[in-house]
Amino acid sequence: MSTPAGTNRAFKTVYSCLEYLAVAIIVLIFFVPIAWIVLTAFKPSQDVYTLKLFFTPTLANFRAIFSYPLDFGPYLLNSFIVTTATLVIGIPISLFAAYSLSRFKIAGKQGLLFWILSTQFIPPVIIALPFFILFRNLGLLDTRISLIIVNLCIIIPFAIWLIKGFLDGIPTDIEEAALIDGCSRFGVLTRIIVALAKPGILTATVFCFVLSWNEFMFPLILSRQNATTLPVALMLLNAEKGVIWEQMAAAGIVLVIPSVILVLLVRKHFVQGLTLGALD
Amino acid sequence: MRDKYLKYILLLPALIVIAATSFYPFIQSFWISLHNWNLMNSLTMGPFIGLSNYVQAFHDSGFWNSVKVTLIFTGLTVVLSLTISMAIALLLSKNKPYLSVIRGLLIIPFAMSPALIGFSWRFMLNPEYGLFSKLLGAVFPPLANVQWLGQPTYAMVALVSVILWMWIPFISLTLVSGRMSLPGDVFEAARVDGASPFQTFIHITLPLLRPIILIAVILQTMFALKAFDPVVTLTQGGPGVSTSILNYSVYQTAFQFFNMGYASALGYLLAVILVILAAFYMRLLVKGEGWR
Numbered sequence: 001m002s003t004p005a006g007t008n009r010a011f012k013t014v015y016s017c018l019e020y021l022a023v024a025i026i027v028l029i030f031f032v033p034i035a036w037i038v039l040t041a042f043k044p045s046q047d048v049y050t051l052k053l054f055f056t057p058t059l060a061n062f063r064a065i066f067s068y069p070l071d072f073g074p075y076l077l078n079s080f081i082v083t084t085a086t087l088v089i090g091i092p093i094s095l096f097a098a099y100s101l102s103r104f105k106i107a108g109k110q111g112l113l114f115w116i117l118s119t120q121f122i123p124p125v126i127i128a129l130p131f132f133i134l135f136r137n138l139g140l141l142d143t144r145i146s147l148i149i150v151n152l153c154i155i156i157p158f159a160i161w162l163i164k165g166f167l168d169g170i171p172t173d174i175e176e177a178a179l180i181d182g183c184s185r186f187g188v189l190t191r192i193i194v195a196l197a198k199p200g201i202l203t204a205t206v207f208c209f210v211l212s213w214n215e216f217m218f219p220l221i222l223s224r225q226n227a228t229t230l231p232v233a234l235m236l237l238n239a240e241k242g243v244i245w246e247q248m249a250a251a252g253i254v255l256v257i258p259s260v261i262l263v264l265l266v267r268k269h270f271v272q273g274l275t276l277g278a279l280d
Numbered sequence: 281m282r283d284k285y286l287k288y289i290l291l292l293p294a295l296i297v298i299a300a301t302s303f304y305p306f307i308q309s310f311w312i313s314l315h316n317w318n319l320m321n322s323l324t325m326g327p328f329i330g331l332s333n334y335v336q337a338f339h340d341s342g343f344w345n346s347v348k349v350t351l352i353f354t355g356l357t358v359v360l361s362l363t364i365s366m367a368i369a370l371l372l373s374k375n376k377p378y379l380s381v382i383r384g385l386l387i388i389p390f391a392m393s394p395a396l397i398g399f400s401w402r403f404m405l406n407p408e409y410g411l412f413s414k415l416l417g418a419v420f421p422p423l424a425n426v427q428w429l430g431q432p433t434y435a436m437v438a439l440v441s442v443i444l445w446m447w448i449p450f451i452s453l454t455l456v457s458g459r460m461s462l463p464g465d466v467f468e469a470a471r472v473d474g475a476s477p478f479q480t481f482i483h484i485t486l487p488l489l490r491p492i493i494l495i496a497v498i499l500q501t502m503f504a505l506k507a508f509d510p511v512v513t514l515t516q517g518g519p520g521v522s523t524s525i526l527n528y529s530v531y532q533t534a535f536q537f538f539n540m541g542y543a544s545a546l547g548y549l550l551a552v553i554l555v556i557l558a559a560f561y562m563r564l565l566v567k568g569e570g571w572r
Contacts, residue, residue, distance in 0.1 A: 022371055027382060030389055030449060036411050037400050049409040097294035104287035114562060119302045120502055121558035125530045126547040127301055129540065130308035153301035156294055185286055214393040216509040221535055231395045234513070238399070245403045252396040259391040267387050270453075 041249035048246045061250035065237075072251060075233035079255075082144050082219075082229060083212045086151040091205055093152075094159035095197075099189055101160070102167035103175075116157045127153065128221050135222060142224045150218045155208035162207060166200025167193070203269040206262045213259050230255050306551070313544035320538045333545035343546060345521050346529040350505070350550075353436065353525050357443050357504040362497060365448050369455035370481070383456060386449040394446060398513030401442050405429060432522030435515050439523050442510040447503050451496050458492035459485065491565075498561045505554060526550045 040048060042057040065072045101109065131150060132141070140146040174196070175188050183191070194201065219229045230251070237248045263270065313333050317326040337343045372379050372386075404412040405428040417424030428434045462485070470480045486493075508527050511517060517524030517532065524532070530550060534543035 019371065023379070023382065026368055026371070030386065030445070032411075033397075033400060033404065033445070034388065034392070036404065037396075040403070051409075051411060051414060093293045093297065096290035100287045100290040104283065106287060106291070115302070116298060118555065118558050118562070119298055121505075121554045122302060122306070123527055123530070123547065123550050123554060124506060124508070125527050125534075126309055126544075126551050127305045128531075129312070129534050129544055129547060130305040132535075133308075133312075133540070152297055156297050160294060185283055189290075210391050214395070214509075216393070216395045216512070217531070220512070221531075231393050231509070234393075234395055234399060238513075243399065243403070248396075248399055248403070252393070252400065255396060256392050259393075260388055263387050263391040264384070267384050270387055 037249045037252055040246055041253050043246055045246055061246045062254070065247050065251045065254070070236065070247070072230070072233055072254070075228050075230045076254065078144060078147075078227055079213060079229040079231075082147045082151060082227075083209060085144070085148045086155060086212045087205055087208060089148070090152045090155045090208060091159060091201065094156050094204070095163055095194075095201060096189070097156075098160045098163035098167055099193060102164050103172070116160055119157050124154075124217055128218060131218075132221055141222060142227050144227050146222050147215075147219055147227055147229065150222065151212045151215060154215065154218075155211055158211065159204045159208050162204040163197065163200055166197050166203075170196050199266075199269045203266045206266045207270070209262055210259045213255075309544040309547055312540055313542075313548050315541045317541040318538055319540050326541065329541070333542050334549070336542065337545055337549060342521060342524075342529065343549075346524055346526045346546075347553075349436075349522065349524055350526045353440065353507075353523070354501060354504045356436075356440050357447075358497060358500050360440065361444055361448055361451055361500050362493070364444070365451040365455055365496070366493075368448065368452040369459055370485075372452065373456045373459040383453065386453060388449075389446055390450045392446065394442075394507075394509035395513050397442055397446060398510035401438060401510070401514050402429065405438055429515060430519055432519060435519055435523050439507075439510060439515055442514060443504060443507055446510075447500060451500055454496050454499070455489065455492060458489050462488050494561070494565055498565070501557065501561070505557075526553075 039053070041061055042059070043052075043055055044058045044060065047055045064070065100106065101113065106112065127150070131146075135141050135143075135146045170193075175192055178188050178192055179185065214231055215229070216231045219227065219232045220235075223229070223232065234248060234251055234255070237244050237251065312325065314328060314330060315325050316329045316332070372383055401412070404410045407413050407425060407427055410428075413424075413426070413428065416426075426434055428438050466484055466488075467480065470484055475483070506527065507525065508531070511523060511525060511528045515523040517528050521529075526546070527550070530543050530547045533539050533546060537543075
């Protein structure tokens with residue numbers, strides 16, 4: 001049975017049109033909500049409860065969240081300090097462990113890797129409860145230190161997994177040459193590996209930034225006021241008279257901009273990074 | 281060789297942190313779960329009551345409700361997410377410049393704060409002025425006046441949709457990277473032999489993608505079972521207890537009712553479910569692929 005060339009071409013055109021349509025729908029579904037949050041953040045309050053697309057944009061909502069009585073400045077600072085400290089401590093620790101797991105024979109390595117991954121299956125709320133009691137006894141509730149400690153626990157298993165995946169893909173001959181030339185093993189790690197695995201380390205850092213920056217449950221439970229981070233501060237806009245949506249949107253934009261920018265910077269390595277560790 | 285010691289020294293700090301987050305809380309919460317302890321009445325742990333908290337859980341309809349809600353929520357999320365992501369991955373995994381731009385941008389929802397998305401959904405699902413309600417009402421008239429967060433079924437749909445929106449881009453991109461790394465000549469050969477696109481998908485794409493699909497299922501299950509932020513900001517477990525997944529119900533028992541002993545027991549039961557699930561997935565993974 002032969003198909004006339006004309007019908008075939010028509011079919012192809014219809015098919016590619018449908019394909020464009022499907023891609024357009026995907027884009028709309030994922031970006032309309034984001035666009036709507038952005039629009040709402042710049043809306044004057046009388047337009048928030050309408051579906052207006054055209055309005056006089058205002059920065060009033062951003063001013064409102066950073067001035068009395070909301071004062072989001074300190075919460076932003078808390079988020080920044082907690083996340084930075086977590087990454088500065090957590091990423092080198094993870095890099096060391098990942099290097100050791102990637103390059104050396106270690107007794108019970110399989111079990112160790114399984115254990116590291118399986119910690120990700122422990123529901124965080126189980127970890128939160130004993131930590132809440134521990135930090136209360138130590139007088140560390142509502143401090144940034146307590147949040148840095150729990151964030152380290154969250155990111156380290158992920159970071160080891162990600163970085164190990166990248167290290168496994170790097171051939172060892174450069175390292176061996178450096179070792180023969182008299183470079184110490186630690187020197188190899190800090191000079192050569194850091195340079196070679198830069199994309200992997202950056203990707204892991206960004207991934208951990210997102211996890212730590214958006215972390216909600218632990219600061220909700222472990223902080224009251226002094227150590228409250230930005231995601232938890234969103235709850236303050238959930239007042240008795242209802243949520244002030246335009247301010248929520250403005251705070252939301254301040255919250256997501258850093259992680260969105262960072263993620264876009266490493267997007268090429270991002271997805272491969274997470275799956276590499278488990279494949280191969 | 282000094283490497284003999286160095287490899288353990290390098291590993292040690294990370295192992296201490298991981299041990300602190302797995303052994304310590306695991307043992308501690310088990311110990312607490314054997315006691316009757318309400319934080320409102322006393323700052324120190326109450327009397328030892330053995331397994332009573334666990335016995336109580338098995339007779340507690342609230343606990344069984346949470347188990348049911350958790351299973352429905354996780355099942356729906358994993359099945360829908362994987363199906364939709366696979367469709368999106370097939371669409372996007374072609375070498376066209378505009379698709380590469382879309383793939384790059386699709387990582388954005390992953391970076392968004394889940395707590396914020398929960399709140400935003402509440403705003404956009406509002407029947408009076410919400411964008412989603414209005415759009416859905418315009419496209420599907422029967423959905424025009426739905427109180428999305430007022431009815432159990434719709435609230436569950438709303439909650440699942442948040443998780444799907446946040447994770448589908450990530451899962452799709454995972455599958456895209458798997459699909460695009462498959463050798464092109466296999467598909468070329470199938471095309472020459474006259475296989476239909478559907479046959480190619482079932483007999484070539486799916487089997488070749490099996491390991492990466494398995495990883496995507498593991499990740500999606502993990503993310504669904506850990507969902508917490510959107511529950512707090514979107515439904516608060518409601519209406520009633522219809523979206524009170526275990527994670528949230530443990531949180532409520534511990535930090536709103538301050539019943540530490542009982543909450544620990546509930547948390548422990550949740551952990552046991554998760555560990556069994558994890559072991560099951562790991563076995564599948566180890567069977568399929570070499571485990572380094």
